[in-house]
Amino acid sequence: MATIHIEDVSKNFGTFHALKNIFLSAEDKEFTALLGPSGSGKTTLLRTVAGLEQASSGRISIGAMRVDNLAPKDRHLAMVFQNYAVFPHMTVADNISFGLKTKGALKEYIAEHTQRTAALLHIEDVLHKYPNKLSGGQRQRVSVARALAVQPQVLLMDEPLSNLDALLRLEMRSELKALLKKSETTTLYVTHDQIEAMSMADKIAVMNNGEIMQYGPPEEIYFKPKHEFVARFIGSPPMNLFTVQTLKTVNKKTFAVINNDIAFVIEASLKTKIQENFDACGVLVGIRPEQLSFKGSASHAKTFADASTIQSEVLTIEQLGSNTLLVLKSNEILFRVMEKYGIKIDLNDRVTFGYQPNQLSWFGKDSGMHIEA
Amino acid sequence: MRKKAILYYGLGIFFCLSVLLPIYFLIVLSVSGRDAVYAWPKIFYVANLDWSMFRFFFEVEGVTRAMFNSVLVASLTVVFAIGLGTPAAYALARYNFFGKNFYRIAILFTRAFPVAILALPLTVRFINLGIYDTIWAVVIVHTALALPFSILIQSNLFQSVPKELEEAAWLLGCTKLQAFFKIMLPICMPSVAATAIFAFIISWNEVFAAAVLTVKNRTLTAFLISQISESPLFFQITGSFFLVIPTLFFIFIVRKYLFSLWGITNK
Ligand SMILES: Nc1ncnc2c1ncn2[C@@H]1O[C@H](COP(=O)(O)OP(=O)(O)O)[C@@H](O)[C@H]1O
Numbered sequence: 001m002a003t004i005h006i007e008d009v010s011k012n013f014g015t016f017h018a019l020k021n022i023f024l025s026a027e028d029k030e031f032t033a034l035l036g037p038s039g040s041g042k043t044t045l046l047r048t049v050a051g052l053e054q055a056s057s058g059r060i061s062i063g064a065m066r067v068d069n070l071a072p073k074d075r076h077l078a079m080v081f082q083n084y085a086v087f088p089h090m091t092v093a094d095n096i097s098f099g100l101k102t103k104g105a106l107k108e109y110i111a112e113h114t115q116r117t118a119a120l121l122h123i124e125d126v127l128h129k130y131p132n133k134l135s136g137g138q139r140q141r142v143s144v145a146r147a148l149a150v151q152p153q154v155l156l157m158d159e160p161l162s163n164l165d166a167l168l169r170l171e172m173r174s175e176l177k178a179l180l181k182k183s184e185t186t187t188l189y190v191t192h193d194q195i196e197a198m199s200m201a202d203k204i205a206v207m208n209n210g211e212i213m214q215y216g217p218p219e220e221i222y223f224k225p226k227h228e229f230v231a232r233f234i235g236s237p238p239m240n241l242f243t244v245q246t247l248k249t250v251n252k253k254t255f256a257v258i259n260n261d262i263a264f265v266i267e268a269s270l271k272t273k274i275q276e277n278f279d280a281c282g283v284l285v286g287i288r289p290e291q292l293s294f295k296g297s298a299s300h301a302k303t304f305a306d307a308s309t310i311q312s313e314v315l316t317i318e319q320l321g322s323n324t325l326l327v328l329k330s331n332e333i334l335f336r337v338m339e340k341y342g343i344k345i346d347l348n349d350r351v352t353f354g355y356q357p358n359q360l361s362w363f364g365k366d367s368g369m370h371i372e373a
Numbered sequence: 374m375r376k377k378a379i380l381y382y383g384l385g386i387f388f389c390l391s392v393l394l395p396i397y398f399l400i401v402l403s404v405s406g407r408d409a410v411y412a413w414p415k416i417f418y419v420a421n422l423d424w425s426m427f428r429f430f431f432e433v434e435g436v437t438r439a440m441f442n443s444v445l446v447a448s449l450t451v452v453f454a455i456g457l458g459t460p461a462a463y464a465l466a467r468y469n470f471f472g473k474n475f476y477r478i479a480i481l482f483t484r485a486f487p488v489a490i491l492a493l494p495l496t497v498r499f500i501n502l503g504i505y506d507t508i509w510a511v512v513i514v515h516t517a518l519a520l521p522f523s524i525l526i527q528s529n530l531f532q533s534v535p536k537e538l539e540e541a542a543w544l545l546g547c548t549k550l551q552a553f554f555k556i557m558l559p560i561c562m563p564s565v566a567a568t569a570i571f572a573f574i575i576s577w578n579e580v581f582a583a584a585v586l587t588v589k590n591r592t593l594t595a596f597l598i599s600q601i602s603e604s605p606l607f608f609q610i611t612g613s614f615f616l617v618i619p620t621l622f623f624i625f626i627v628r629k630y631l632f633s634l635w636g637i638t639n640k
């Protein structure tokens with residue numbers, strides 16, 4: 001049973017706060033992705049769990065054991081480094097068996113297990129080669145094999161796929177996922193690639209500036225961002241966010257008015273909260289590009305009676321294979337819509353889009369916090 | 374373009390010859406016998422091999438002893454320069470400690486004072502310590518000369534090895550010491566060996582301290598410096614041979630080691 005509990009961990013480098021009060025609890029065999037832009041503290045968090053950095057404060061436990069004062073070697077975890085860190089002076093076989101040897105496993109077991117791990121990663125043909133004779137992808141496999149060979153309860157991976165080319169990355173992603181499922185390790189996986197995180201992880205911790213902005217399953221991160229930062233960071237293209245100019249009530253419905261053409265209807269349950277926030281510091285409203293649906297050309301000027309539609313002009317049209325990305329312009333406001341391939345639309349058309357009011361996300365403008373009912 | 378190439382090659386050949394020709398003559402003459410040394414015009418190749426000059430050289434009283442001393446002093450210098458220098462270099466490369474930058478500069482300061490200035494106070498101190506005219510006095514000074522190079526070269530070397538390699542070893546169950554011996558040292562071995570040989574050469578070539586600090590227990594350089602001016606030409610030639618050739622030989626080895634650094638051989 002290898003759970004990982006990180007409680008209130010902070011890490012300072014001098015006066016710089018690299019990690020701020022991190023809480024994270026990974027269950028046994030769970031795959032957690034640490035996702036965030038470069039410099040957000042992902043590597044630092046991983047290294048702190050590994051014992052390569054000493055936390056400035058807080059507790060880290062693996063299983064029932066508190067580990068934050070243990071040396072790296074006593075934490076019984078394995079790590080895959082971003083630059084692979086394959087030992088250059090050893091053959092692939094010696095690299096893979098290194099951990100087993102230092103832990104004093106039996107010779108026959110080492111030989112057999114090295115073979116098996118190599119086969120798992122499809123590098124059994126290069127066992128006797130030195131790393132400088134291998135391709136980047138093969139080196140990557142060696143570093144994963146070396147980590148898995150010790151059958152760690154906890155596996156830490158720091159952007160393991162970021163140095164591979166796109167095709168290899170895709171292939172390795174699905175392979176890794178299957179492999180980790182089979183090996184039953186609890187995994188902390190650092191990445192700045194949201195698709196990687198979305199497709200592989202049971203849970204995602206979105207990090208920014210040394211803080212965890214949101215921690216939860218991928219769907220929750222995607223559809224219910226708790227913070228403006230998460231809304232802007234996740235999704236490609238990311239969520240459209242509009243600054244609400246005024247709140248206006250027409251026919252007992254309250255609208256968040258962005259400009260003359262765009263206004264979003266506010267669900268009754270959120271009305272008071274949004275009003276409070278709006279009065280205090282302003283409100284942002286967000287909707288994902290694929291949640292806006294094309295309703296045809298705008299035949300008449302918008303009235304508030306048409307709830308759940310917005311209007312604007314088409315600025316650019318990008319064909320992305322099965323999808324079409326539209327950039328729309330309404331006065332000075334730009335936003336994006338993702339549509340299925342084949343919609344009939346031309347540049348500078350004036351068009352209408354529909355949305356579902358319950359898919360809107362509302363954020364306090366200064367705090368960035370999600371506004372809940 | 375062509376003219377430039379000719380100029381470069383011309384200069385290259387000139388400099389190579391100016392270094393290699395004397396060495397070539399040295400080798401040719403030292404194995405050609407006494408007559409060849411005094412013959413005129415000088416020979417350009419070995420007509421008939423004659424080892425008599427070497428035989429004579431080793432029969433001169435004190436030569437074997439001095440050579441033995443030289444090997445011993447140089448070897449001990451290597452032991453201390455590596456034994457003390459490697460941990461210091463590692464500390465400089467991997468740890469942040471109070472006064473680190475000052476320490477780095479202080480290491481260089483040990484080379485700021487010419488041995489000539491230090492010779493007298495050292496002699497007095499070594500007499501007091503009772504190690505004057507022993508190889509230990511020479512070993513101490515030679516170690517002091519070789520250490521700065523050993524530390525600074527190796528610390529740059531260790532710094533160039535990614536930290537993650539050692540960290541990976543720690544996580545796979547190694548203590549820091551084990552990781553150093555299993556990962557860092559093997560990776561750096563060619564260059565550490567080169568550093569060791571460099572220390573050997575520093576000691577083998579050093580003459581001033583060795584001559585001042587010893588009277589009877591001389592190293593080969595110190596021994597020859599006191600003999601050579603009063604010796605016949607053929608003896609000078611053999612003496613020069615033993616001063617120059619081991620150094621060249623070792624530098625040759627260093628070169629081989631440096632080129633066999635991981636990866637470089639593939640190019
Ligand atoms: N050893 C260190 N000393 C000082 N600052 C550091 C050190 N390691 C990381 N940092 C800083 O901490 C921040 C987070 O770094 P890192 O964890 O590597 O980010 P990420 O992996 O998310 O890109 C960066 O601003 C980086 O400059």
Ligand SMILES: [Mg+2]
Nearest residue numbers: 039042043044
């Ligand atoms: Mg990083």
